[in-house]
Structure formats: structure tokens, C-alpha cells
Amino acid sequence: MDIEKLFAQCFARGIREFVVCAGSRNSALVLSLLRTEGIEVWSHFEERSAGFFALGRSADSGWPCAVVTTSGTAVAELLPAVVEAHYQGRPLVVISADRPKSFRGSGAPQAIEQAGIFGGYVEGCDDLEGGSGDELFAGWSGLRPWQVNVCLDEDAEPVSVTLGDAKLKRPGLGLPEVAGLAEFLREGVFRGVGVMVGGLEPEEREEAYQFARALGAPVVADATSGLREALGELVLVDGDRMWREEPPGKIVRLGEVPVGRFWRDLEGVEATEVFSVTRTGFSGLARESTCLRANVDEALRVLGPVDEIGDVLEQLPKARRREGLLNELLESYPDSEPGLMRLLSLYASVGESIYLGNSLPIREWNLCAQRDSPMIEVRANRGANGIDGQVSSWLGATAGQDNAWGIFGDLTALYDFSAPSLLPQVGGKGRALVVINNGGGRIFE
Numbered sequence: 001m002d003i004e005k006l007f008a009q010c011f012a013r014g015i016r017e018f019v020v021c022a023g024s025r026n027s028a029l030v031l032s033l034l035r036t037e038g039i040e041v042w043s044h045f046e047e048r049s050a051g052f053f054a055l056g057r058s059a060d061s062g063w064p065c066a067v068v069t070t071s072g073t074a075v076a077e078l079l080p081a082v083v084e085a086h087y088q089g090r091p092l093v094v095i096s097a098d099r100p101k102s103f104r105g106s107g108a109p110q111a112i113e114q115a116g117i118f119g120g121y122v123e124g125c126d127d128l129e130g131g132s133g134d135e136l137f138a139g140w141s142g143l144r145p146w147q148v149n150v151c152l153d154e155d156a157e158p159v160s161v162t163l164g165d166a167k168l169k170r171p172g173l174g175l176p177e178v179a180g181l182a183e184f185l186r187e188g189v190f191r192g193v194g195v196m197v198g199g200l201e202p203e204e205r206e207e208a209y210q211f212a213r214a215l216g217a218p219v220v221a222d223a224t225s226g227l228r229e230a231l232g233e234l235v236l237v238d239g240d241r242m243w244r245e246e247p248p249g250k251i252v253r254l255g256e257v258p259v260g261r262f263w264r265d266l267e268g269v270e271a272t273e274v275f276s277v278t279r280t281g282f283s284g285l286a287r288e289s290t291c292l293r294a295n296v297d298e299a300l301r302v303l304g305p306v307d308e309i310g311d312v313l314e315q316l317p318k319a320r321r322r323e324g325l326l327n328e329l330l331e332s333y334p335d336s337e338p339g340l341m342r343l344l345s346l347y348a349s350v351g352e353s354i355y356l357g358n359s360l361p362i363r364e365w366n367l368c369a370q371r372d373s374p375m376i377e378v379r380a381n382r383g384a385n386g387i388d389g390q391v392s393s394w395l396g397a398t399a400g401q402d403n404a405w406g407i408f409g410d411l412t413a414l415y416d417f418s419a420p421s422l423l424p425q426v427g428g429k430g431r432a433l434v435v436i437n438n439g440g441g442r443i444f445e
């Protein structure tokens with residue numbers, strides 16, 4: 001494959017950031033990138049962490065970010081990040097250097113079956129060798145991961161690549177068909193409607209806020225929605241437990257799959273109908289439900305004004321009483337882990353952003369964190385709910401940002417122990433990394 005053409009097509013697809021894990025096989029690729037002006041090149045020695053750092057960069061910028069690896073098991077180290085990117089709907093691109101195709105199946109050093117190694121977790125794979133003139137990324141939506149596997153000879157030479165000045169348009173999902181959502185809401189006046197808001201993209205939050213306010217129905221809002229504090233009296237404190245006791249007839253879910261236990265309980269609550277609006281296209285449920293793949297802001301704009309439904313089941317007054325009881329308990333037990341999370345939330349409220357690790361920190365934050373100061377930028381890796389690469393994702397998502405907070409469990413931090421080596425590259429003043437030392441959440445007891 002012609003290296004100059006490879007990167008020219010990457011640039012044409014909007015890839016402007018590359019995370020390189022240098023090795024002998026991919027040295028020509030790495031040196032070519034270093035000769036190119038106008039792009040950002042990050043460097044890391046550990047592929048699994050690098051993949052999650054690239055995921056964080058894509059989440060922050062909204063554009064594709066590529067990871068460049070050498071051949072062999074180095075490529076396999078990217079599987080956890082690719083899986084997470086698939087379920088988050090992030091355009092993570094893997095550029096994997098490979099030995100010539102004649103080495104496949106030979107057992108020669110650093111020669112494994114790299115092409116297609118990520119299976120269905122990528123939208124496609126370009127498998128290139130020699131002077132191939134293939135067009136790359138054919139059929140790629142630009143909304144999920146992709147692999148480019150590049151077979152290189154030992155004597156492959158780096159080249160100088162020109163970035164070009166083409167104007168780029170970020171891929172989108174197009175205007176959604178929202179008639180089903182409108183009908184779903186009309187039928188909810190008598191049965192009661194609840195709104196669950198999972199993680200939202202920054203551009204989705206204003207429309208989601210206006211929709212929830214106009215609907216006037218009780219809301220369970222994850223911290224990653226950016227609306228947990230902003231929606232004020234509409235948000236059910238301890239809503240998971242309330243809805244387990246008295247579920248609404250209908251649930252409108254906006255954004256990513258919600259964190260709380262009630263979402264899992266919905267598998268067995270078939271009397272509650274669920275309508276999801278999410279850019280990822282994943283319903284998050286094994287049982288029957290309706291899922292509209294769309295950007296939340298675009299779907300709600302097309303939907304237009306909605307009639308108020310309100311608190312049909314009169315759950316909001318009950319939630320206020322539960323909030324009072326919760327505050328009393330947190331004040332009575334300030335040294336408990338939930339009490340610590342409340343204190344941390346007060347400190348972190350002066351920061352620019354907060355990243356919450358899976359899974360106990362994000363659940364405790366949702367229940368116990370302060371509610372007076374809105375926390376707009378709250379992130380987490382909730383695609384596959386794993387603990388891999390959490391610190392790396394945080395550093396990628398907040399590169400160059402001041403006063404960025406990250407809260408992780410001890411086991412999660414240990415799983416990503418190479419991530420702090422990225423700190424000199426990402427910069428940012430006032431960065432706070434909090435590790436909760438609680439014996440791995442005590443799940444091993």
C-alpha cells in the first residue's frame with residue numbers, strides 16, 4: 001500500500017489525531033506522520049491504554065481518532081477499546097502494520113491473522129498490500145470503528161504527506177422519523193410517563209432539557225446526561241428504588257443506556273413500555289421495546305412542542321421526602337463511602353469536568369452527589385460497562401483541559417496502570433485523580 005495515499009485518505013475522512021505505539025513494523029507509518037504538519041500525534045508504549053486514550057480523544061472532539069500499531073499481538077491489545085467504541089458509537093480507527101500476506105499461517109514471528117481480528121465490532125476492514133490502489137473506508141459510516149491493516153515490507157520507507165485543505169462535513173444520522181414517539185407520548189397521559197436520561201452528547205442536552213421541562217413528567221437523569229442537577233425538582237432522588245416499587249406505564253429513554261438498577265429490572269417489567277431515542281441505536285434491553293436511532297437533539301426538534309403530561313403517579317412529592325432522608329443519612333455518616341462521595345462532589349463542583357469510573361463510583365455519584373451546582377461535563381465509558389482503560393479514556397477526553405477531575409475505584413485504576421505515563425503529553429493544570437480504596441468494591445468477598 002502506498003503510505004502517502006493511505007494517509008491522504010485518512011485525512012480526507014477527517015482523521016487529524018493519531019495515537020502511535022511505535023515498533024519496527026510500523027516505523028515507516030510513524031515517521032511519515034511525524035513529517036506531516038497540521039495533525040496531532042500522541043505517543044504511548046502500551047496499546048490497550050493507547051486505544052482508550054484515542055477513544056477519549058474521539059469523544060472529546062467528535063471526530064475520528066486513529067491508533068497506529070505494530071504487528072502481532074500488539075493489534076489484539078486494542079480489542080477492549082474497539083468493543084467500547086462500537087457500543088458508544090465512536091469512530092475509532094485502527095491502523096495496524098502487518099507482515100506481507102505470504103507470512104500468514106506460517107507461525108513466523110509477529111505474523112498473526114490481523115485482518116478482521118475485531119470481527120463485528122468494526123464496520124469493515126481494509127486489508128492492503130504492496131502498491132494497491134484501493135479506495136479505503138468504502139461503506140464506512142464514520143460513526144463506528146474501522147480497521148486498516150497495512151502489509152509492509154522490511155524496507156518500507158517513510159514519506160512526506162500533505163494534509164490538504166478540503167472542507168470536511170462530520171457524518172450524521174439524518175432526520176429521524178418521530179411519528180412513533182409522538183404516538184407513544186399521546187398514549188401516556190393516563191398510564192403515567194417517566195423519562196430516563198442516560199449519557200448525552202453536549203449538543204443534545206439543551207433539547208433534552210426543554211423536552212423534559214415541557215413534559216413535566218418525573219425524570220431519572222444520570223450524571224453523564226449533564227441534566228441531573230439542571231432539571232431540579234423534576235428529578236427523582238433515589239428514582240431507581242421508587243420505580244422498582246411503582247413503575248410508570250411508559251418510559252422514554254434519551255441517550256445512552258442508563259446506569260441505574262431499574263433499567264435492568266425493566267427486563268422483567270413487561271407492563272412498562274419503553275421507547276428509546278439514542279444515537280448508538282442500541283435498545284439496551286433483551287425484551288421487546290422500541291428504539292429510534294437518532295441524535296437526541298435532532299429527534300426532539302423534529303418532534304416539536306409536546307403537551308404536558310405531568311406527574312400522573314404523584315411520585316415527585318415522595319421523592320422530596322426521600323431526598324430529605326438521604327441527606328440526613330449522609331450527614332449522620334460522613335465517613336461512609338457514600339458520605340465521601342458527597343464530599344468529593346462538593347470539591348469537584350469547582351472543576352471544569354468530571355469523569356466517573358465503572359461501576360460503583362458512577363452509581364454512588366448518581367445517588368449521593370450534591371445537586372445544587374450543575375455539573376455539565378460529566379463523562380464515563382458506558383458502552384460495554386467495563387473497567388478497562390478508564391484512566392486513559394479520562395486523559396484522552398480532557399487533554400489540555402484545566403481542573404479536570406477523575407474518580408475511579410482501586411481495581412479500575414490498577415487495570416490501567418500505564419495511563420499516568422501520558423500525563424506529560426496531555427497537560428492541564430489542577431488535574432485531580434481520585435482513587436477509592438475499597439478492596440475492589442468488595443465484589444470478591
